[in-house]
Amino acid sequence: MLVMTTTQLIDIPESGTPLNSIAAATADAVAAKASNAQVVFGASAVATDGVASEVALRSFSVTVDEPPTLGGSDTAPNPVEYYLAALLSCQVVTYRFWAERLGVEFDDLTLTAEGDLDVRGFFGLDAEVRPGFTAVRVSVNISGPASDDDYRRLQETVERHCPVQDLTVDPTPLSSELHIDR
Numbered sequence: 001m002l003v004m005t006t007t008q009l010i011d012i013p014e015s016g017t018p019l020n021s022i023a024a025a026t027a028d029a030v031a032a033k034a035s036n037a038q039v040v041f042g043a044s045a046v047a048t049d050g051v052a053s054e055v056a057l058r059s060f061s062v063t064v065d066e067p068p069t070l071g072g073s074d075t076a077p078n079p080v081e082y083y084l085a086a087l088l089s090c091q092v093v094t095y096r097f098w099a100e101r102l103g104v105e106f107d108d109l110t111l112t113a114e115g116d117l118d119v120r121g122f123f124g125l126d127a128e129v130r131p132g133f134t135a136v137r138v139s140v141n142i143s144g145p146a147s148d149d150d151y152r153r154l155q156e157t158v159e160r161h162c163p164v165q166d167l168t169v170d171p172t173p174l175s176s177e178l179h180i181d182r
Helices: 018-032 079-102 148-161 163-169
Strands: 002-004 009-011 046-047 053-057 062-065 108-117 133-143
Touching: 018 079, 062 079, 062 108, 079 108, 079 133, 079 148, 133 148, 148 163
Parallel strands: none
Antiparallel strands: 002 009, 046 053, 053 062, 108 133
């Protein structure tokens, strides 16, 4: 089965591995009805003690807090740390899907990330400083039997298809509504 991407046709093996089976089933569902490609994810957050919050994601709950230097009690990771976790975990998923799709085997995959944040933007101390990360660095360590060229091709493919990376490198429209309860 062939699926069109933005730059090329990608062959999805009809069977074999579980992830290729998922990709093939998804391609079939989208071919049958284009609206099957659209998925909506949601989350809700409730402010708790200090600057902390509880975030609900499907049937899961995560706590978010800040270190004391940013007004928190350091009871949980902060939002930008969760972003780094989301980026890395999304890349792991994307590496696994695309390694199977491309037939690139690996034995071990470890990723790390760091982000540079200038707090002057968050605290409004300098209007020229953005409140988010000014740079993010991801390091990917991969080992296995494939060639260096195969791993480079896999990395390039992951960077083109990772949803959380896309959120960072391409602007995403965002709208916000304020509802005041009295």
